[in-house]
Amino acid sequence: MEYLDFELPIKELEEQYNKACAIGEESDVDVTDTCKQIEKKLNETKKDIYKNLSAWQRVQLSRHPSRPYTLDYIHAICGDSFLELHGDRTVKDDKAMIGGLGKIGDQSYMFIGQQKGYNTKTRQYRNFGMANPEGYRKALRLMKSAEKFDIPVVCFVDTPGAYPGLEAEERGQGEAIARNILEMTRLKVPVIVIIIGEGASGGALGIGVGDKVLMLENAWYSVISPENCSSILWRSWDHKERAAEALKLTAKDSVKLKVVDQIVKEPLGGAHSDREKMFLTVRDQITASFEELKNLSKEDLIEKRMEKYANMGDFKG
Known part of the structure; x- marks a missing residue:
């Protein structure tokens, strides 16, 4: 360990x-x-x-190499019922963004999320959990399929950000993320979002709009990572701890700022210290969240979701 x-x-x-x-x-x-x-x-x-724990220590825990990733949760929750779906039908299949159909009990869900690797080879294969535009377009394709068949959507957010390479920009990274945000606000099925590790920048927002947004206790959610914030403000990574505190990126801060609805408690020591308990907790939270949302009409679902996001960022002049 x-x-x-x-x-x-x-x-x-x-x-x-x-x-x-x-x-x-x-x-x-x-x-x-x-x-x-x-x-x-x-x-x-x-x-x-x-x-x-300080904000920076929680960031460290969110990146722990033994921490469960998206596919760990999906396989533990769904077992053999999970069927992964591939490709955006335009460019290729982005390995950093995974998705597919799975069941919890008798209820089907469309699971979508960023996937990181466990070693050098798989990290390169998964592009360190940083999706290209085709990844976000694949996610949107799966969401639209779920909407067509009236299947709720569950998104696992765990990314250091969308891929910032030249080729990603050439293929419309910003447009792909913006399109997802727009389309997710008006999906006609329940959308449950769970931030399980890193929730950085537009990479997280591209699959982060939901009726219910949950966040694991030691995850973080922010417009920028502490290291990059430090390098911009102080021209060095040496102030990353200070940046982490200033960014208000912890689960408690996110709930206080009303960008997250609920904190999901982790086992003592973090999600990796008792993976089975963490999987059961997340499964129960998904089921409970769906029970809250399933009886809402499609019109009410969209209205409440859009109102929730329209009310964010209130301030007094």
């Missing part, structure tokens, strides 16, 4: 605990009391660390 810098005290205690237990197993020495004391201290240390 990999540890972040602020998790090193936890690593030391876990190593002490494992060594003590190993001594007990390999010899006749009774180390029960010692193990209990270390375990107690370990639990207290975890609680102290994770209840006082």
